[in-house]
Amino acid sequence: MAEAAWAAIHLQNITKSFPGVLANDRVSLALRSGEVHALLGENGAGKTTLMNILYGLYRADAGEIWVKGRKVNIRSPRHALSLGIGMVHQHFKLVLPHTVAENVALGLSGTPFWAPTRAVARRLGDLSDRYGLPVDPDRRVWDLSAGEQQRVEILKALIRGAEVLVLDEPTSVLTPHEVGELLKVLGRMKAEGHAIVFISHKLDEVLEAADWVTVMRRGQVVGTVRAEETDKAALARMMVGREVVFRLTKKACTPGEAALVAEDLHVRSDRGSLALKGISLALCRGEILGVAGVAGNGQRELVEVLTGLRRAERGRVQVLGQDLTRASARRLSDSGVAHIPEERIRMGIVPGLSVEENLILKRHHRPPFCRGGILRLAAARRFAGQAIEEYRIQTPSARTPAKLLSGGNIQKLILARELSGSPALVIAAHPTYGLDVGATEQIRELLLRQRDAGAGILLVSEDLEEIMELADRIAVLFRGEIMGVVPAGEASLEEIGLMMAGERRAAAAAGGGR
Amino acid sequence: MKRLGPFVLERRLAPPRHVVFGVSLLAVVVALLLAALVFWAYGVSPVRAYSEIGRGTLGTVGGLSDIVRRAIPLILCGVGLTLSFRAQFWNIGAEGQLLAGAVAATGVALFVRVPDGFRLPLMFLAGFSAGAVWALIPALLRVKLRVNEVISTLMMNYIMAYIVEWLVHGPWKGPTMRGFAYTDMFPVAARLPYLTGTRIHWPTLVVGVAAAILVALLLARTRLGYEIRVVGQSPDAARYAGINFTTVLALALVVSGGLAALAGVGEVAGVHWRLRSPGHVSMGYGYTAIIVAWLARGSPLAAIFTALLFGLIFAAGDLMKTTLGLPFQITGVFNGLILFSLISSDLLMYWRVRLASKEKAWTGQAGS
Amino acid sequence: MDWTSWLVGTVSRALAFGVPLLWGTLGEIYAERSGIVNLGVEGMMILGAYAGFAVAQTYGHPGWGLLAAAAVGMVAALWHAFLTVTLRANQYVSGLALTLFGLGLAGLLGRGWEGRPLRAPLGSLAVPVLGDLPVLGPMLFRDQTVLTYLGIVAALVLWIVLFRTRWGIVVRSVGESPATADAVGIHVGLVRYLCVAVGGLLAGVGGGYLSVAYRPSWTEGMTAGMGWIVIALTIFASWNPLRAIWGAFFFGALYHLSFRLQAYVSPELLKMMPYAFAILVLAVSGFGGARRRGGAPGALGLPYVRGER
DSSP states (O other): OGGGOSOSEEEEEEEEEETTEEEEEEEEEEEOTTOEEEEEOOTTSSHHHHHHHHTTSSOOSEEEEEETTEEEOOOSHHHHHHTTEEEEOSSOOOOTTSBHHHHHHTTOTTOOSBSHHHHHHHHHHHHHHHHTOOOOTTSBGGGSOHHHHHHHHHHHHHHTTOSEEEEESTTTTSOHHHHHHHHHHHHHHHHTTOEEEEEESOHHHHHHHOSEEEEEETTEEEEEEEGGGOOHHHHHHHHHSSOOOSSOOOOOOOOOSEEEEEEEEEEEOTTSSEEEEEEEEEEETTOEEEEEOOTTSSHHHHHHHHTTSSOOSEEEEEETTEEOTTOOHHHHHHTTEEEEOSSIIIIIOOTTSBHHHHHTTTTTTSTTTEETTEEOHHHHHHHHHHHHHHTTOOOSOTTSBGGGSOHHHHHHHHHHHHHTTOOSEEEEESTTTTOOHHHHHHHHHHHHHHHHTTOEEEEEOSOHHHHHHHOSEEEEEETTEEEEEEEGGGOOHHHHHHHHTTOOOOHHHHHHHO | OEEETTEEEEEOSSOOHHHHHHHHHHHHHHHHHHHHHHHHHTTOOHHHHHHHHIIIIISSHHHHHHHHHHHHHHHHHHHHHHHHHHTTOOOOOHHHHHHHHHHHHHHHHHHOOOOHHHHHHHHHHHHHHHHHHHHHHHHHHHHHHOOOHHHHHHHHHHHHHHHHHHHHHTTTOOGGGTTSSOOOOOOGGGSOOOOTTSOOOHHHHHHHHHHHHHHHHHHHHBHHHHHHHHHHHOHHHHHHTTOOHHHHHHHHHHHHHHHHHHHHHHHIIIIISSOOOHHHHHTTHHHHHHHHHHHTTTOHHHHHHHHHHHHHHHHHHHHIIIIIOOOTTHHHHHHHHHHHHHHHHHHHHTEEEEEOOHHHHHHHHHHO | OOHHHHHHHHHHHHHHHHHHHHHHHHHHHHHHHTTOOOTTHHHHHHHHHHHHHHHHHHHSOHHHHHHHHHHHHHHHHHHHHIIIIISOOOHHHHHHHHHHHHHHHHHHHGGGGTTOBOSSOOOOBOOTTGGGSTTHIIIIISSBOHHHHHHHHHHHHHHHHHHHBHHHHHHHHHHHOHHHHHHTTOOHHHHHHHHHHHHHHHHHHHHHHIIIIISOBOOTTTTTTHHHHHHHHHHHTTTOHHHHHHHHHHHHHHHHHHHHGGGTSOHHHHHHHHHHHHHHHHHHHHHHTTTTTTTOOTTTTOOOOTTOO
16 A cells, blocks of 8 residues: 555654563564554563553653654553554453443443443444454353454454554464454455554464564564565574474373373353363373363363362263262362462462462471471471472572562462372463463473373363473363364364364264373 | 652562551551641640640559550450451451350359359350351351351441340349349459459450460461461462361351450450440440551551550540540541551552662653 | 321331432442442441531521532542542441541531431422322322432432443443453543542432431431441342332331331340341342352452553
8 A cells, every 4th residue: 555655653662661670672663554563472572561552551661652653642542542543452351241332332432422332333233344343232242252252352443443453462362263264354454454463472373464573572672574574483583582492302101090081071160051061081190181272162160170179060080090070179189189270370379478388288288287287387498498499489588478479480389389299180271371481491391291200181271382292182172072182193283273163073083082 | 660750669569567567657647647637626735635645544554554454355356357357358247246245244144153263264255155156157148148248247246236235125134223224233253353453354454465376376377377368368279279268267257256255255244244235335346456457467466566556545535535525436536547547558568769770760751 | 006007107207218228329339330349338428417417507408408418428438539549448448447437527526416406407398299199198208308209310310320321331341340441541540439429429418318307406326327238238239229229218118117116026126127137138139149249340349450560
């Protein structure tokens, strides 16, 4: 587009620091209409911070923002929207109990005072047709799938006249099929002259979706390149700052006795619907079974039912041959089931308690840490000293409150606690989500080491690369059912993608996975 | 991070102890300054009021003994409440639990046949149990039926107050008391001894201080204390760790309510020697104890000292009534002011002020 | 006693007694819908009752008294909003402090007025035509002050605003998910200030009604725990202004019955009834709504901080 030769948005030397972190260090970026500009980088590289500054959620400590050739000082999201800048956050900003129309009408200027949802529904219909984003305005958001919720978010931005749309990790919640749909929508938006920022840490998508790629690392821009003039390896090198080993060194797996046998599990979600519909799984000691799938297909319920946090409606769970179907969390933990929870800060630690107190969370009621109802603090301290050293937990001291640790160190603390008792079965949910490269590598190594030491590991993750890298076998969950189990060596990304979208693997092949 | 002239404000996640202490002290001082305005509005010079209070309470044995006498129920209720608050259970019901203890103790004092030597211990035991039950009900209602504990404990206060009212007007009304709504006087064996030369019923004081020490040990050194802290800080982590929420909360509330009830036992056995209408038995100790526990930041040992502070305020209230002609309601205003300035200061603890370095000052200016 | 006149009297008095509960509950519903719990209702009501009496007595007109009550309730609520929204103080403790302070201050200021009858009380309104109906007339339309009807109208209006207008979407969104509202440019703090202020205003009127209309006089502690019943009613009404009407008049009936039945049961035990019922009602609604937090706003009681890191 000829008239879009000048940049729609220019960010110049944006600097922003948080206590202890320089999140953005003199970052500059130019966005043009009719183009998709990918912002690529590891977690914590400063991509989201930069875009939050553009969207008026944070104020930059220094630097300038130019919109259509005018210097602006973006004070708030409302101001950003009035300048034609919209953003779809990674964690959707939607009011779940409200309807789609109510969500769109929220804070939307130009809606009538009385019965605003009716007017909004009409306008939504037009936009949906134009961009290929079908939604039902009267449905409540919590009844929508993640992909549908994302559509609502995009519509929210479009109806507010966003010419520049920032999408923060838009594909992390989508099936491969839905990713394709999203890319089509982005294509239409490009054609209508929108500028799109696509934040991601996944190389393949970036190459597929973007016209330009800007790579960030540790708060700085490493470089900006045209997507067609680069490749995966070059981008990865820019992103991590060194040659990337795409495979961990992994010994062949030597499965032992059955660590976990689950049969015909039926489990209800919090909202009362069946989240697991008759799942059967088997996992041996010394192997890693990856559970892939788009978020919200029953992973949470699977983890919870195996760790005693949720009751199975029907079915059986055996750990090391012992029937533990409706056992409590404590009984399972005492029987050698470790749990690395998804929500590490909300569930995995007690933020205000010290590192050493957190390290005994699961075993505070048993010797050597407790005798006759009295805590043995000396034993706890000794254990903490060992754990901090062995797992390289960076903390000022064992008595520091756990909430002061970084995300990676909190996760190491959790692993130290869960893995130290040589558990027979480890249930790990999203163990590296949101961690930086170094911590991610260390945690993956720890899991592999535990496998080699004879633990069976159930690895639930939305990161397909992680599952392909770590797992010995891969099971795919879709709407509470297992679409198939594939040995990792035979699995192709395409095949797993199809199963994630609900295509069942041929029965003969699935049999080989059991 | 915010910038104010040459200074930089930084957030911190865990304020060190001396900051907590300093800020709390500051809050109390600010409240006293605000209260000075109330004196002034009443036409009493604040300087005179405070010096009068200082002389009348801290300056005499009688005054000091008044402070301690007022502080005793506050220590017991306050220590109990620190335990509730550590479990993140908003127990506003210490007042009702205190009254429950007073009722049970009165029952034992007047209507149970026991040898004299056992009467007082039995009164304490019965009182503790009554308060424990009274506190256990809202705990179970919260766990089993999700009834908000703020409301249930408050309602239980009113219910217990009317039970006391009913008892002293009806079935327990003393035949020898003619028109008054009192029970009969306790027999001598049901009265607590005084510390010589004062009106401090020392056995309750000893129980209170011992309770503070034991609860501190319980929290720091026992499995139950650990579980209470986990449950209070992160219910999800407690569930994850397999801690039985119901049991832990129930035990915490049994102790919390029981201790508040011991305060009630002390009041009827050590001060009034009979059960009277609820407003006379308690003077709102159970409510004030909330501030005591809050100011102590959940530490049972610190609650001894904050209880003494509020004992002083109560004693000052008595004094102001007699010497300055100020109404007793002024203590309520006082307490409200202290609580207000205390919670306003909370945010303060999480900010650190330091001088900005030159280089940063420059970028800061460029940014704005 | 013949039962129609008993019924007429009971319903009429239940309505009258339910009025302060209704106003208070409507206010608390708005505060909580925006995400702020205000346990200071008792304090705001008693301050409203005091201010209403003092001003009506001084200026000789109940209207001024009610206006003053509303204003004082609002100022007290703004203080709570300042502490909880701006200073992000604990909402429970701030509300308790407001109640302690309000009871103390009203008691202190009101000492001179204690026990004197109000010279200009708010009279009952005889509704033309409807007031002449048999049974229904005396039951509903003869012995009520204008505040009974205004309260019901207010409930309707507040319901419509909450569920049928742009403002309502804003208020409910701020209470459910302040981050969402913030992200589309809504000033979360401002909305909360306004809702808490409206809440205080309504609670103030509720308090003023007590001293200016219901029992035209000033007594220390005359709200007698109604503020706490209001908190329970808010939950019982599932944060819905229309349901608040039924809840308030139900509790009004309970209060009234506790006077009416004194001939049979001791008065102290009867006075306990509303409080016991409040617990019971919460237990029953907890039983029914165990699956989903009973419709409570998602961000209730939580301070909002943008971009927490």
